[in-house]
Amino acid sequence: MCGIVGYLNFRNGFAPSEDVMRAMLAAIRHRGPDQFGIYLDDFAALGNARLSIIDLDHGQQPMTTADRRYWIVYNGEIFNHRELREELESNGIIVQTQCDTEIFLKLFEKEGPQCLHRLNGQFAVAVWDAREKKLFLARDRLGIRPLYYSFYDNTFVFGSEIKAIASFPGLKLSWDAAALDQIFTGWSCLAPLSPFSEIKQLRPGSYAWLHENGIQEKVYWEPQFDIQDSEFKTDSETDLIEALHDLLLDSVQLRLQADVPVGAYLSGGLDSSLIASLVKENAKGRFDTFSIAFSDTNFDESEHQRRMASLLDTEHQVITVTHEEIRDIFPEVVWHCENPILRTAPAPMFLLSRLVNRSHYKVVLTGEGADEFFAGYDIFKEAKIRAFWAKEPESERRPKLLQRIYPDLQNLARLGPKYLANFFGHGLTDTAIDSYSHSIRWMNTRRAKRFFSRELSEAVEKRSADLASEAELPAAFKHWDILSKAQCLEISTFLSSYLLSSQGDRVGMGNSVEGRYPFLDYRVSEFCSKLPAKFRMRGLRDKYLLRKLGKEILPKDIWDRPKKPYRAPIHRSFFSSERETYVDHILSEGSLEKSGLFNPKAVSMLTGKIKRGLPVGEIDDMALTGLISTQLLHEQYVDGFTAPEPLGAKDDVLICDSRRKVSQN
Amino acid sequence: MSEMRQDIRNYIVENFLFGQDDLEDDTSFLDRGILDSTGVLYLVDHIELTYSIKVENDEMLPENLDTIKAICSYIERKQTTSAQSVKE
Numbered sequence: 001m002c003g004i005v006g007y008l009n010f011r012n013g014f015a016p017s018e019d020v021m022r023a024m025l026a027a028i029r030h031r032g033p034d035q036f037g038i039y040l041d042d043f044a045a046l047g048n049a050r051l052s053i054i055d056l057d058h059g060q061q062p063m064t065t066a067d068r069r070y071w072i073v074y075n076g077e078i079f080n081h082r083e084l085r086e087e088l089e090s091n092g093i094i095v096q097t098q099c100d101t102e103i104f105l106k107l108f109e110k111e112g113p114q115c116l117h118r119l120n121g122q123f124a125v126a127v128w129d130a131r132e133k134k135l136f137l138a139r140d141r142l143g144i145r146p147l148y149y150s151f152y153d154n155t156f157v158f159g160s161e162i163k164a165i166a167s168f169p170g171l172k173l174s175w176d177a178a179a180l181d182q183i184f185t186g187w188s189c190l191a192p193l194s195p196f197s198e199i200k201q202l203r204p205g206s207y208a209w210l211h212e213n214g215i216q217e218k219v220y221w222e223p224q225f226d227i228q229d230s231e232f233k234t235d236s237e238t239d240l241i242e243a244l245h246d247l248l249l250d251s252v253q254l255r256l257q258a259d260v261p262v263g264a265y266l267s268g269g270l271d272s273s274l275i276a277s278l279v280k281e282n283a284k285g286r287f288d289t290f291s292i293a294f295s296d297t298n299f300d301e302s303e304h305q306r307r308m309a310s311l312l313d314t315e316h317q318v319i320t321v322t323h324e325e326i327r328d329i330f331p332e333v334v335w336h337c338e339n340p341i342l343r344t345a346p347a348p349m350f351l352l353s354r355l356v357n358r359s360h361y362k363v364v365l366t367g368e369g370a371d372e373f374f375a376g377y378d379i380f381k382e383a384k385i386r387a388f389w390a391k392e393p394e395s396e397r398r399p400k401l402l403q404r405i406y407p408d409l410q411n412l413a414r415l416g417p418k419y420l421a422n423f424f425g426h427g428l429t430d431t432a433i434d435s436y437s438h439s440i441r442w443m444n445t446r447r448a449k450r451f452f453s454r455e456l457s458e459a460v461e462k463r464s465a466d467l468a469s470e471a472e473l474p475a476a477f478k479h480w481d482i483l484s485k486a487q488c489l490e491i492s493t494f495l496s497s498y499l500l501s502s503q504g505d506r507v508g509m510g511n512s513v514e515g516r517y518p519f520l521d522y523r524v525s526e527f528c529s530k531l532p533a534k535f536r537m538r539g540l541r542d543k544y545l546l547r548k549l550g551k552e553i554l555p556k557d558i559w560d561r562p563k564k565p566y567r568a569p570i571h572r573s574f575f576s577s578e579r580e581t582y583v584d585h586i587l588s589e590g591s592l593e594k595s596g597l598f599n600p601k602a603v604s605m606l607t608g609k610i611k612r613g614l615p616v617g618e619i620d621d622m623a624l625t626g627l628i629s630t631q632l633l634h635e636q637y638v639d640g641f642t643a644p645e646p647l648g649a650k651d652d653v654l655i656c657d658s659r660r661k662v663s664q665n
Numbered sequence: 666m667s668e669m670r671q672d673i674r675n676y677i678v679e680n681f682l683f684g685q686d687d688l689e690d691d692t693s694f695l696d697r698g699i700l701d702s703t704g705v706l707y708l709v710d711h712i713e714l715t716y717s718i719k720v721e722n723d724e725m726l727p728e729n730l731d732t733i734k735a736i737c738s739y740i741e742r743k744q745t746t747s748a749q750s751v752k753e
Contacts, residue, residue: 414706414722414725415702415705415706415725416722416723416725416726418726418727419702419705419725419726419727422695422727423701423702443698444701447698447701450682450683450685451683599683599684601683601684602683602684602685603683605679605680605683605684606683608679609679609680614680614707615703615707615710617701617703617704617707618701618703619701
């Protein structure tokens, strides 16, 4: 895994400079501390920070074609690189290294952007066409790897992370009110927005050409459901299970390719247990699994994790996270996430990847993506129940089904049908609107906007983020059933923008650990896109087909367990100390007035309520995390950004200056 | 009554509106989206504790709990009934 940076200067912008590249690369050193590469010519500067995983001795970037026309910097993995190499070689194309970067470059040289359709991987890439003076940028289908850019002072700047772009000389960041509105509605902002006005991000599954006259973006892949394919046989459940098994096994095998050992995360649930079992079937030698345990028993799942680890006979390593650790690591986590976050869940994941790193692992497989594509989330059930109830809105019996999916909210049972009808009946019969499945969640989360300052409220007053319309959903979306729509909405508004970022790439790469996601193999998502809804969710039975596969491989208490969402404690973490901490400082009237984003009086009422030990609700917790993370980001990125120390003499840096010659220090 | 009204109002404004006090005695909490489902339960806890009454499950209705005015008259009704039952 790696990180990439660069900039282009077409007219009177910044001349390509080694010093600027050293500064930008230093900001993403954590993504690839092993080696750095810089390319410079009259128009372009490209940089790469490399974490060596495949072909450790070769594959240093930037890499170029024989005619030195194309120059590539690349962050990611192409898992089917062997198959593609054979194909290239059979076409008489010489591939010199074992590295997938070269595969991308040669394929791109041969086919142009069309090559993206043939890649099975997770990547963000930049290719500079030195002859035509244009830059190609692309992200993988689901946006596993990030890519940001900025137009600044006649210069186009790009990078894997915002902090690299913020390290560009003179570039200052300011908050984007529309992005904050989205974040305090659905937990994250959607590409092309970033939290900062000056910075945009490339959409997942798209590519862009950047040339003298501007940028042109094109989507090359979107999530699909409800696809009719006569080749895809669904009459035999046994055959479907077998097909799924073969597919997942192959997906896992492809992701085990590395010249370094590969571990796995175990959450204690079905998805990660399935992946770990498939790894075990294939792994030769030692196999390490890693888990998060909590000292707060309300959140702890370690019993199930241990059971699975002992069943698979893995070297199991656990980090037990306390309230204080979550609080203390949170500022560093926010620095890596670069986005306001409404949950503390990324913090333990950052501590987990630190454990992985200290155990000398660079790569882990995880279960992310199964809930999205195979239909595991409660919000999908909520949508189905609401749609069923909408057919008989007066029914008192139908809304009671909601109690089944929120067993943690047993108290809901105390509330009579009239209350249930009010809380979950909002917009009940509007089943055709795009946002139907997520409207209750977004309506609830929006309550956190009560803390916005008058200025911020006014800035977003004329809009109320409708993420469904802002997400640019696939054209066929309107024709899908309620479950498929709910899944697509979750994928388009949450998977890449929050889950794979703040609970994925950033908290892994922050400790130089690369996550790989067998369920996010595009062949798995395309399998699901052809799978009729009844195989994804039958009645209210989630992940129907995946559980059937689990039944063949895993013990009953794992495959049959109801899903337990991964969460971490919030108010008890931030207010676990009697003494003053950074939390008091960051939420003080002075700090709040300085950022101007939140209303100090409202914030002090919230913290007062928590400190007095009064009951704290879901929205309070979300708001609190949002307030703290946004205030931290304000200090870290907006008020005073301190760029990390640039790459120095001790770093292994290859410099290829086409205006001069190649040098290395 | 006015003391009770003030107390309920303060409770809602401080705990759910965080100081935003454009709340009338007959503003519907549901229509304004002031409380979520757990919020209602916290409100019930507050009422039970402060006014020494027991809110029965079948009394958890918007009619009793959805405005400041409704809550006050509900509490008063409960207190009268329990005072009567003590007398009896």
